[in-house]
Amino acid sequence: MSYQVLARKWRPRRFTEMVGQEHVLKALVNALDDGRLHHAYLFTGTRGVGKTSIARLFAKSLNCEEGISSEPCGKCTACLEIAEGRFVDLIEVDAASRTKVEDTRELLENVQYAPTHGRFKIYLIDEVHMLSGHSFNALLKTLEEPPPHIKFLLATTDPQKLPVTILSRCLQFNLKNMIPQRIVEHLAHVLTEESIPYDEPSLWLLARSAEGSMRDALSLTDQAIAFGGGQVNETDVRAMLGTIDHRLVYRILEGLADHDPHAVIETLAELSRFSPDYQMLLGDIVSLLHRIALAQMLPDAIDNSLGDKEQLLSLASRLRAEEVQLYYQIGLVGRKDMPYVPDAREGLEMVLLRMLAFRPASAQPLAAVSELKQSTVAATASASTTSAAMTGSATTGSTTTSSAAPAGQPVGTSQQSEAVQSAPEPPSVAAEPTQTPVLRDHDQPADTPVSPMAEQSAPPWDDEVPPWLEQEGEANSTKKPEQRSDDPVTRVMPPALEAVQPQAASTIVQKSVAEEPITKVSDQAEPRQQTSTTGATEPEPVAPDEAIPEIEALQVRDWVTLVDRTGLSGMTANIARNLSLEQVNGHELVFHFTIEQDELINDTQRTRIVDALQQTFGCELQVVFKREEQRQETPARYAARRRAERQAEAVALLSQDPIVQTLIEQFDARLVTESVIPIDSE
Template identity: 50%
Template sequence: MSYQVLARKWRPRLFREMVGQEHVLQALINALDNGRLHHAYLFAGTRGVGKTTIARILAKCLNCESGVSSEPCGQCAACCEIAEGRFVDLIEVDAASRTKVEDTRELLENVQYAPTRGRYKVYLIDEVHMLSNSSFNALLKTLEEPPPHVKFLLATTDPQKLPVTVLSRCLQFNLKNMTPERVVEHLRFVLEQEMVPFETGALWHLGRAADGSMRDAMSLTDQAIAFGGGKISEAEVRAMLGSIDAGLVWKLLQALAEESAASLFAAVEELAQQAPDYSAALAELANNLHRIAVAQVLPQSVDNALGDGERLREHAARIAPENVQLYYQMALLARRDLPLAPDPRSGFEMALLRMLAFRPQGVAEIPRASLPQDNAAEPPPTVQQPAVQQPAVQPESAALEVAAEKKRLADVTPAEVGAPAVDDTPPWEPPRAAVTPAPEPVAPHVVDEPPAAVEPPQQQPVPEMAVEAAQPAPQSPQPVADQRATLREQLRQQVAQVESAPLPPQEARPKPQQPVAEKPASARLDALTPGSWPALYGQLGVSGILHSIAFHLELVVRQDNILSFTLDESYSSLYDEVHQRRLADLLSDFFQQPVTVYIQVGQVRGTTPARLAAATREARLAAARDALSADPLVHELQQELGAELLPDSVESLAEAD
């Protein structure tokens, strides 16, 4: 028996075997099950996304001997003949080869006759946009009011060329391009069934090269199997497609992060030895920069499907977001201007030199180490400034400090006059009447007050702190220093709690790499319950699209190694049966034993990881608001400066960690 290519061998024969196009399948399945069938359908989309396949399955559903339904038996004579392409009542027409009006008239002469074998006579017209205007005009009347036993199925890759009179007579379905993720999942399934060894990185190259077409992906897979001698490896697929080595692109980004011209040109020289397409190299560079930019904004979106997740996190931490955006724009413009360069390599090198030379100026560097936890660089108190600094939030202007100092001096009691009241680093002179500045040789700890202001405290019991400040002994500032240290420590604790002073933009950037929680040694499947599932989810390390699904799952019941989940119906549009298999594989690896997973879309009544995370955020936010409301420093600011606390503006620092 002759070899049958993968695209034909694995062509779906039922709706449930289709990959993607759920929005089209749902409408057709409901119409078939409810008996609401239209007489003309138009399927539009790029090549290889399933237009003809859906039309043939629909013809099989209409003529199955077991009745009209969305699940044909596949065993009756009509189903077998349609699958083999010899059913007499399925008339397939190639409009590209029958464009004349005479061909259309000949085709329509038999419309009035009843079907020979089946229930309906189905006209499948492929590439219908190739018909001439006269052919469309001849088809209009029959297309609008066909006999009840006739169905028209039209397929086109260019619906804009169809007259609006034809479009208005059909139900239109626009088929979407296949995403690389969906193509890779289907290729993995097919190759496992065909028992062909493969590398996952090679499948991603094939998925991107298919450019949204599943048929192209299957054809390229056939070519890769022949090229690799019965196996598919990443290096061979890259050589077959002429793709750029991903490792060299990462070397270019590494040199840009290190700002090393020598490393940059060494990577270019290594790339030039492969005689690459420099336009494709710029496109690959821009694609990696896009992934880095997304990882900097959404660290949880990093997916290691390509095997470069660690590199992606590393470069997202090392390259500033401003530089990433600039590099991306330069790569796009360089790709546009590459045909104008003297030769492609010089244009490529000039683009990299621009990235290296023209970086944003005046932007703080990315922190290379952990941020300090306290103000260790603050100088210790000196004898020239023995005053006790009042704990306060850093003022936004010197005017607020002046106002606070005036109010404190106005409320001072006679017993406090002897105590030092000068701030550590005052940007102004305290406003006092008849102030006599101390001469240079006088000891700095003597209070700089006129005699009239100092005499009243000498007639009353003077506090110990004031007496020691008035004596010229060298050890006198020690209690003041202790009090300063105590107040400084209190200030640090308050700032650490409420974080009143925001971090600079570069330091406030989220941490580039979040450590994945390791699985505890005591993790056992028999200990998993619906109540413990939300807490266990954080240990799985789920990322990518699967994270968006599993984050909203509720564990309903566990029977031995069979887990039944309910997916929140609000996120049903993201779900695919592939995610059910991927979650089962992930849990099997986690528990070190086979796990079967069933996911059903419905209303969630219990706790999901998403609800647990939301409840945790609310609790942290409430605790942060309570801490601010009870903080004595906040009360002091409200009383003395008339400050107002806005609860809606409070954020929990735990969310940024």
């Protein structure tokens, strides 16, 4: 007996034996059981998905001698002849070889005659899209209103080429491609029934190579049986197909996850022995990255359709979501540039090296990164609260008031708005001062004349007097102070306005060194009280112009001002300004940094910072860097806070100027706060 190929031997004999296409089978089974039969059916889909098989099963169900049913007997003459392809009333036409209008007319001449043996005369036209335009026109009328004993079953792989007039006269059923997992299950069933040894990885290779076609999968299985000498194993199937080992693709992704360039390049060299299509190989990597991203966001959506679910979930736990998205985008751009590279392997290597070079700042596993993110958010909230408390706390002996900006508002914005909104009405220039500031031991006598405007609007530098406020002369001298060229009033107010009231303009900045600064207004519009010598307040960091303290006297708060005196520059200085000094234990300094600085603080930067600190203090130090929560204020945050405070103070001072208020009242002017630039007192 001659050998029959698996694709023909295992062709389904009834609807229950069909693999897949449940959405089509359900409609046909219900139509047969209920007797709701149309006169024309169109089956579309790629090769080998069951279009002709379903059409023959439908013809068998219509002509079974036991009656129209979705379960033909398979034993009567009509069922046997249809299965063997010799049923006289089932007319199969290959439209690819009979495209002329004469062939169609000859076919339709016999439509009027009743069936010879069966219940219906069935015309099964395969690849119907190959018919010519005249053939379609000749078929239209008969296809729309055929005799009651005629059924048309049309099959095509390209329904877009069919005229709309044909599509509108048929019930259309779209058959889907088979998923690899369904093909593997069917191949395992066939090989088990055929008593042929096999291993599962070889079936996955055959299923993926079939690309959704069950007929192609069975044909490849026939070839694999012959190639393997009566058995199907992975090594023989891989050699027969000439495909690359997809485990090597996973090894490339594992090398990227471990940031191991040697492993990536070695795996690519091993892949090159298969002489692969490098653009297709890059496409496989991009597709794998898509499945990894899906596994990270929706683990339940990942099935084992490719037999790699465990490897996929393992990679998803080792790669961060940011890395996967970045690698995917780099891969897409690399595929677009592949036609322009001089060598395909060179282009793929460059794409992989680009992925290694431009990975995100941290490459921790997804779970670890989530924990780090939560800790970073908590650290940021704690640092913000501490900073707000340090900024708003009053340096008084018994009373402390604080104010905090609303959430989402920059530092200094709330203070600025409060100062503007709650600013008192400016007194007349000639008015006498109504308040005498509290003097310290080194201040001037109480009878020193003080400008009312300066008394009300002086900026609150705690124990530090800006250089531009200093003036020389006798304590009781009546000489008008000389205005400096960098005075903030002269930078904002035009000379014409100064000529209107020169005395008022000068008194805005006429403030003695002896005056105690007036602090900002709190949320309750209560001025901050003066600092008491016995009050429990947090001390200020060492001033920039003071001598560098000994290492034994160094406090964590001093780091915000000492960092600029270490001699660091460039990126190293920027990194140091974002470190927080958390502990000082003798000659041991403990710095904290955030996760965003992880990749920046390398061994070179650490060495530079340690050398600068040892040179600054003139002794050997033990410096520890930890990626932990920053509880102390960093120099960068300190500088930003001071700039915001000075900006708010300058705006408040200028808004209380009588000239500015006169312009606003009489000329409907508006103070552009963004144009106010305070003189930096540091």
